[in-house]
Amino acid sequence: MLGDYRISGRRASEIAASVERGVGSGDLPPGHVLPPMRELAAHLEVNPNTVAAAYRTLRERGVIETAGRRGSRVRPRPASTARGSLRIEAPPGVRDLGEGNPDPGLLPALGPALAVAAAVDAESPGLYGEVPVVPEFAAYARGAMDADKVPDGPVAVTSGSLDAIERVLAAHLRPGDAVAVEDPGWGSVLDLVPALGLRAVPVGVDDDGPLVADVERVLRAGARALVVTDRAQNPTGASVSAARARELRAVLAGHPDVLLIEDDHGHAIVDLPLHPLAGTTDHWAFVRSVAKAYGPDLRVAVLTGDPVTVDRVAGRQRLGPGWVSRLLQRAVLHLWTSGAVDTAAVARSYGERRDALVRALAERGVAARGRSGMNVWVPVSDETGAIARLLHAGWAVAPGARFRMGTPQAVRLTVSRLTAEDIGPLADAVAAAAGPARPVTYG
8 A cells, every 4th residue: 555655754744745755757647646544644653643633734725625535636736737728729710719708899999988986096095994895886886786686785895796705705615625516517617516526526517507406406416616607607698597597506505514605707798688696505605707798908896795704715815916907996886886787688699699500510410518608518529520620610619628627518608799691601610510410418
């Protein structure tokens, strides 16, 4: 059991360091089973409690994981290359449908909002020691969530949705804990979970959101957290329906110790109602970003949740960046209150393009999904081949590998830059590239 690599040390810190050196050098590869504590203690001639302390340190650092009688083993290393790097660069003359950006023509001009924020700052400059969340910003954001029946909770502000999700996970979980994630799902979350030393467990998705049976299964198996996209799920466009929300709330009610994180990805760009799951577990968080409707570079997201979760996030934030720029908060508040974005018109614009493409593909025998948002998910028989054929036809798309763990091959198309004239030629190209049509399943 001790193997070729000799773990050494007399103190817990020395034993832990020895194991980490072996992991770093590759002598203890991912999945390698470490010796039982008593066996290693006897070999090193130390107290078993010393080895137990070393293993505990290694677990907390995310180096090893312990699975009951199966013992302790080296964890898989976090991905060093983000899924976002799995992209197809569009050469000159090729239309890029893979970048996932909103339509710049639907984004508001930021000048007036920034000028208002600057004028407020000129009268009362933002300094250290002030409240991290602008009170008027918090009140408006909280009122909008109240209208959508998001349970009451304090408001924090983070630098985008992913920042919020990372902070919430770190506030509650420890390395080795299992996190249920959508599959296919947002590639950044699929990267983030292992990067935090956590273990991603896939949950299938259909047009109405996460599959109830999958959620039930992974929670019973011990998943400590569940991350759900409420609307405009990336990449499939799924949106949690009222019926699915009732079923998921019933499952979550039986697991009150599970951390629930909801990402309202489609806020202000879809016209489907929100059906929040929040409040069915002891600890929960609900996140809304302004990126898709108001501009990705604003880097502002609203976070609410149970008081303990929000307090932990805000406390840790104070020890790092301190706060998200109050200038940006005031600028976003002005965008909200001035009606700078016609959210109904934005939802209609994306919906018309998305629905037209899905219909055109169906007419050509290609099954595709895109219930809400700005993306269409197309299963293909050969992902690499389909991408190459589409590139040759003048279209760059996002590889499905960026978004999936165990689900079948596919490609993602972002419709934000499409015109009505593009739909037919694009559908022809996708149909030619996709291969034989087959049933669509997400799980």
